[in-house]
Amino acid sequence: MAIVTAVLHRGVVDSDEPILCADDLGVLRGDGVFETINVREGRAFLLDAHLDRMANSARRMEFELPDKAELAGLAEQALAAWRERESGEGALRLIATRGREHGGPPTVYATIDPVPRERILPRRDGLKVVTASLGVNADARGEAPWLLGGVKALSYATQMAVTRWAKSQGADDALWVSADGYALEGPTSSLLWLDGDQLCTTPVSSGILPGTTSAHLMERASKIGLEAVERLVTVESLLEMDGAWLTSSVRGVAFITSIDGREVSQRPGVTAELDKLAGFEVPS
Amino acid sequence: MAIVTAVLHRGVVDSDEPILCADDLGVLRGDGVFETINVREGRAFLLDAHLDRMANSARRMEFELPDKAELAGLAEQALAAWRERESGEGALRLIATRGREHGGPPTVYATIDPVPRERILPRRDGLKVVTASLGVNADARGEAPWLLGGVKALSYATQMAVTRWAKSQGADDALWVSADGYALEGPTSSLLWLDGDQLCTTPVSSGILPGTTSAHLMERASKIGLEAVERLVTVESLLEMDGAWLTSSVRGVAFITSIDGREVSQRPGVTAELDKLAGFEVPS
Numbered sequence: 001m002a003i004v005t006a007v008l009h010r011g012v013v014d015s016d017e018p019i020l021c022a023d024d025l026g027v028l029r030g031d032g033v034f035e036t037i038n039v040r041e042g043r044a045f046l047l048d049a050h051l052d053r054m055a056n057s058a059r060r061m062e063f064e065l066p067d068k069a070e071l072a073g074l075a076e077q078a079l080a081a082w083r084e085r086e087s088g089e090g091a092l093r094l095i096a097t098r099g100r101e102h103g104g105p106p107t108v109y110a111t112i113d114p115v116p117r118e119r120i121l122p123r124r125d126g127l128k129v130v131t132a133s134l135g136v137n138a139d140a141r142g143e144a145p146w147l148l149g150g151v152k153a154l155s156y157a158t159q160m161a162v163t164r165w166a167k168s169q170g171a172d173d174a175l176w177v178s179a180d181g182y183a184l185e186g187p188t189s190s191l192l193w194l195d196g197d198q199l200c201t202t203p204v205s206s207g208i209l210p211g212t213t214s215a216h217l218m219e220r221a222s223k224i225g226l227e228a229v230e231r232l233v234t235v236e237s238l239l240e241m242d243g244a245w246l247t248s249s250v251r252g253v254a255f256i257t258s259i260d261g262r263e264v265s266q267r268p269g270v271t272a273e274l275d276k277l278a279g280f281e282v283p284s
Numbered sequence: 285m286a287i288v289t290a291v292l293h294r295g296v297v298d299s300d301e302p303i304l305c306a307d308d309l310g311v312l313r314g315d316g317v318f319e320t321i322n323v324r325e326g327r328a329f330l331l332d333a334h335l336d337r338m339a340n341s342a343r344r345m346e347f348e349l350p351d352k353a354e355l356a357g358l359a360e361q362a363l364a365a366w367r368e369r370e371s372g373e374g375a376l377r378l379i380a381t382r383g384r385e386h387g388g389p390p391t392v393y394a395t396i397d398p399v400p401r402e403r404i405l406p407r408r409d410g411l412k413v414v415t416a417s418l419g420v421n422a423d424a425r426g427e428a429p430w431l432l433g434g435v436k437a438l439s440y441a442t443q444m445a446v447t448r449w450a451k452s453q454g455a456d457d458a459l460w461v462s463a464d465g466y467a468l469e470g471p472t473s474s475l476l477w478l479d480g481d482q483l484c485t486t487p488v489s490s491g492i493l494p495g496t497t498s499a500h501l502m503e504r505a506s507k508i509g510l511e512a513v514e515r516l517v518t519v520e521s522l523l524e525m526d527g528a529w530l531t532s533s534v535r536g537v538a539f540i541t542s543i544d545g546r547e548v549s550q551r552p553g554v555t556a557e558l559d560k561l562a563g564f565e566v567p568s
Contacts, residue, residue, distance in 0.1 A: 002385075005306040020304035020311055022289040022395050027304055027381065030314025030439040061441065062448055097311065101286075101397075111306050113385075133428045136419035140463065144417045146446035155314040155439030157345065162430035164346055179424065179463075 002093075002111035003085060006078040008066060015111070024107055026097025030155030032106070033057035033065075037075075038249045039090030039112060040279070042083040044075055046249070049212045054094060057151045063098045066108055071096075078110040089115040089281075091250045097154065115250055122172065122254035123275065123282045127246060129186070129259055130171040131235055132162045138178040138232055141207025149207025159187035173246060175235075175259060182206065182232045189246035189254070190214035193238055194270055199226040206232065213247040217277055224273045235259060242267040245274065252280035286377075286395035287369060290362040292350060299395070308391055310381025314439030316390070317341035317349075321359075322533045323374030323396060324563070326367040328359055330533070333496045338378060341435045347382045350392055355380075362394040373399040373565075375534045381438065399534055406456065406538035407559065407566045411530060413470070413543055414455040415519055416446045422462040422516055425491025433491025443471035457530060459519075459543060466490065466516045473532035474498035477517060477525045478554055483510040490516065497531040501561055508557045519543060526551040529558065536564035 005015040013019065025031040035054045038045040051068045058065040065071065071094060082090055090112045097107040141149030148155075166174035175191070176184045184202050185191050190211030192201050199221040202208050218228040238244055243266030244256040253274045256264045275282055289299040297303065309315040319334040328334075335352045342349040349355065355378060366374055374396045381391040425433030432439075450458035459475070460468045468486050469475050474495030476485050483505040488494050502512040522528055527550030528540040537558045540548045559566055 002307050007306075015306060018302040018305050020306075020308070021302050022291075022299060022304075022379075022393055023286050024304070024311065027308065027310040027316070027379065027438060028318070028377070028440075029444055030437075030441050031444055032311070034312070061445065093312070095306075095311065109306055132430055133424065135421070135424035135428055135431050137463070140417065140419035144419055146416055146442060146449045146458075147419050148442055148445055151441075153314075153439075153441040154311060155437075155441035156312075157314050157435075157437040157439035158430060158432055160313055160315055161345065161432055165430045174430075179421065 002113050004078045004081045004112040006074055006081065006110045008070065008074050008108035011077050012081045019109060020107060021100055023101040024097055025099060025101055026095070026107060026154055028101065030153060030157070032095065032097030032154040033061060033152055034093060034095045034154055035152065036249050037092040037094070039079065039082065039092050042079060042087070044079060044092050045279070046212050046216060047072065047075060049215065050094070053152065053210065053212060054096070057153065058096065060145070060148065060151045061153065063106060065096055065106065074108065074110050078112050082112045086114060089120070091115050117283060119251060120283055123252045123280055126255040126257040127172040129173050129175045129246070129256055130166050130169050131177045131260055132165065132174045134176040134178055134184060136178060137180045138182045138184065138206040142205045147207065150204055150209060152209055162187050177235055178206070181234050183235050183238050184208050186246040189248035189251065191244065192217065192247055193233060193244040194242040194267060196242065197226055198229045200229045200231055200233065202232065203230040211247055213249055213278055217247065217274055220277045224277065239264060243270050245271070253278060286397050288362045288365045288396040290358055290365065290394045292354065292358050292392035295361050296365045303393060304391060305384055307385040308381055309383060309385055310379070310391060310438055312385060314437060314441070316379065316381030316438040317345060317436055318377060318379045318438055319436065320533050321376040321378070323363065323366065323376050326363060326371070328363060328376050329563070330496045330500060331356065331359060333499065334378070337436065337494065337496060338380070341437065342380065344429070344432065344435045345437060347390060349380050349390065358392065358394050362396050366396045370398055373404070375399050401567060403535060404567055407536045407564055410539040410541040411456040413457050413459045413540055414450050414453045415461045415544055416449065416458045418460040418462055418468060420462060421464045422466045422468065422490040426489045431491065434488055434493060436493055446471050461519055462490070465518050467519050467522050468492050470530040473530035473535065476501065476529045476531055477522055478527040478551060479525050481510055482513045484513045484515055484517065486516065487514040495531055497533055497562055501531065501558055504561045508561065523548060527554050529555070537562060
């Protein structure tokens with residue numbers, strides 16, 4: 001159970017209190033959007049970027065979100081309750097469903113959970129990943145907006161299934177690969193790699209979710225002497241790079257140690273510089 | 285709001301009573317399975333086939349459903365309440381989410397809604413459809429079980445998006461087409477077509493959801509002098525067939541009048557025979 005649950009226009013409620021009706025389209029159809037945000041020292045990291053992405057997801061899904069200030073207010077209500085109880089890292093979720101089936105406003109709420117140590121150990125230990133085909137070519141989702149490329153919808157069953165599959169293979173996470181052989185992103189993370197002095201990530205035209213953590217790092221790449229580049233990369237090329245990472249808001253910057261059992265090397269020191277750029281604490 | 289809502293182990297509840305917690309994985313991740321079932325004369329049509337498919341969906345999603353008898357009992361609780369209030373056609377939904385995020389049993393409930401007349405008019409008037417690329421080849425999902433081909437998961441955001449898109453194009457529904465050009469299914473329906481004396485549908489190896497209504501019709505095809513065949517069909521070939529239909533549990537048997545604005549002809553009388561085989565009443 002979440003430590004804190006806050007509902008729009010109601011404020012903080014008991015996390016064991018049911019808040020969604022049977023006909024909420026969020027559950028009937030996975031029809032809604034969400035964001036997961038890192039909480040540090042009681043504050044939501046990159047909240048503004050997350051709210052912008054959430055608004056874009058809702059626009060693509062064609063439903064009306066409360067405005068940004070209202071959502072920020074909801075987040076702050078949850079954070080205030082969190083600060084009274086917890087001081088460690090947290091995961092703030094903002095959820096907005098299309099609402100109930102026969103009309104009415106979106107269902108909007110926030111939860112905050114503590115981040116367990118095992119979830120952030122990949123910052124220190126890295127991740128073994130296995131590739132999994134996403135079935136589509138890298139340009140397919142750009143041409144078919146109904147496939148919701150770039151949208152963070154509540155419909156995450158496939159992402160959960162591929163993560164279970166990766167774990168069943170003895171790996172820590174999956175790496176989505178397009179039908180035409182490009183490494184795209186993780187099921188819940190962005191892909192970054194280092195090619196000489198270029199810090200690279202997948203272009204959004206490939207239908208990936210634009211990562212808030214990865215964008216934060218790319219915008220600041222020059223501070224660590226790197227040039228930020230968006231391009232596609234094959235799995236074979238990725239194996240020859242100077243490092244590869246999966247980045248996400250809560251797990252943070254996790255270097256990839258192997259892909260399908262083949263080792264990925266990394267230039268010493270870069271992971272620590274990326275952690276520092278995004279302010280992630282590495283567990284000892 | 286649904287006319288009837290019944291929750292497993294609780295029975296019938298007020299449909300305006302919230303029954304899902306903020307951290308239910310059904311809403312956080314679209315992580316669960318469902319079935320929609322036609323209710324006629326107070327009974328659920330093809331309930332057994334729907335319960336079998338639901339069990340298969342949960343098995344593929346790797347979570348434990350209550351057993352079939354328990355789910356049938358829940359459906360019957362809802363149906364008993366429905367019969368007290370309504371006598372027309374209904375849509376019974378059975379929903380099972382993975383449950384709350386930090387453990388515990390699945391969240392399982394049933395709802396029944398009346399079926400509005402406009403929803404079944406396609407039985408009489410047919411459907412204009414537009415093709416939409418699913419992005420994947422017809423054999424992609426068979427090779428990548430994590431893509432959840434054949435699973436009726438709660439993650440339906442893409443199906444809803446493509447339906448909105450089809451309506452924005454002036455059509456009634458979409459028709460999913462594989463990246464390699466095969467017509468697969470509707471977003472919430474199965475594709476049938478008539479080729480001479482063969483009644484055809486898409487093979488499940490293409491990752492479509494195996495339809496309960498289409499299976500019922502295919503099993504009984506010989507009763508109307510047709511041979512049941514599973515095979516792939518291109519959109520171009522479909523335009524030359526002796527009829528094409530989208531079938532689903534509630535909307536019933538809807539003939540396709542046009543695909544991307546190009547007319548689809550149909551052999552007179554066949555739609556009426558299919559309606560009769562599946563017992564669908566055609567509105568006047």
